[in-house]
Amino acid sequence: MLSKKTKYGLKALTFLASQPDREPVQIAEVAKQENISQKFLESILLTLRRNGFLGSKKGKGGGYYLIKEPKDIQMTSVMRVLEGPIAMVPCVSLNFYEKCDDCPNEGVCSVNKLMLKVRDANLEVYRNTTLADLIS
Amino acid sequence: MLSKKTKYGLKALTFLASQPDREPVQIAEVAKQENISQKFLESILLTLRRNGFLGSKKGKGGGYYLIKEPKDIQMTSVMRVLEGPIAMVPCVSLNFYEKCDDCPNEGVCSVNKLMLKVRDANLEVYRNTTLADLIS
DNA sequence: TATTAATCTATAAAAACTATAGGGTTAACA
DNA sequence: TGTTAACCCTATAGTTTTTATAGATTAATA
Numbered sequence: 001m002l003s004k005k006t007k008y009g010l011k012a013l014t015f016l017a018s019q020p021d022r023e024p025v026q027i028a029e030v031a032k033q034e035n036i037s038q039k040f041l042e043s044i045l046l047t048l049r050r051n052g053f054l055g056s057k058k059g060k061g062g063g064y065y066l067i068k069e070p071k072d073i074q075m076t077s078v079m080r081v082l083e084g085p086i087a088m089v090p091c092v093s094l095n096f097y098e099k100c101d102d103c104p105n106e107g108v109c110s111v112n113k114l115m116l117k118v119r120d121a122n123l124e125v126y127r128n129t130t131l132a133d134l135i136s
Numbered sequence: 137m138l139s140k141k142t143k144y145g146l147k148a149l150t151f152l153a154s155q156p157d158r159e160p161v162q163i164a165e166v167a168k169q170e171n172i173s174q175k176f177l178e179s180i181l182l183t184l185r186r187n188g189f190l191g192s193k194k195g196k197g198g199g200y201y202l203i204k205e206p207k208d209i210q211m212t213s214v215m216r217v218l219e220g221p222i223a224m225v226p227c228v229s230l231n232f233y234e235k236c237d238d239c240p241n242e243g244v245c246s247v248n249k250l251m252l253k254v255r256d257a258n259l260e261v262y263r264n265t266t267l268a269d270l271i272s
Numbered sequence: 273t274a275t276t277a278a279t280c281t282a283t284a285a286a287a288a289c290t291a292t293a294g295g296g297t298t299a300a301c302a
Numbered sequence: 303t304g305t306t307a308a309c310c311c312t313a314t315a316g317t318t319t320t321t322a323t324a325g326a327t328t329a330a331t332a
Contacts, residue, residue, distance in 0.1 A: 042309085
């Protein structure tokens, strides 16, 4: 299951990417337009800012805005920040590899074998999709 | 993240598929060999039996055994039974479709767009992988 | 037929994670 | 300097996942 955090984060990113100029948009505005709990969205936008996707401006006329071009934002990085590792098990993760403590031999593990394929398939999708591809 | 339920279920299936004949194997034996909490495994094997993957035999000399040939067990069905819908959001699910209540228009939803691709990629993997492919 | 070995059933507790809410702080701007 | 809106911290309700407990039921066998 995709977490609401990721879902909301993606929606917010596309919303900001769709803004004519890169004028700051207030949290409340995004929350209202996209039907998102404002407080929850607040924390999501914050992590997106901390991870270099968004900029922010305080005070009157402030808000959040996209920093990079939508075509330069790969889904790999978005998913990793919002949803966590792309691999479904740590033992097939590229960026967060960890050995399973219950599994004596990775080479003959059926879970490992299957999840390796799944990881590759997902990576293929995420690498070849940018934020620009998701805007209608 | 893959649930332990799915992980253990897959391991149990491969273990049973690796048995020379299709002699019943006791839960305790599977649990020990694969490092799985026995009672948890018990409930997993039960759902695998109820869904037509396994047969069981009670009493002395009893246990669980594979019903179908490993090459006839597609990962699509295994994953659906153990992990649930393959789609990460209900609005792109083939077998469990549901409209998002917060999303006014599926056609212009970025989450929908992305998760549709992901679903297809995963289906491709699961459809083309059988239990036989996971045995070393 | 008594015993044993195993599956079956139900429940509940513990742990982990998810989603949301409240309230105070800080920076920008008019 | 007052107002606005992002920032930050904490708490909590709710849900899901995983494990544990206790016993009932079934079938083989001696």
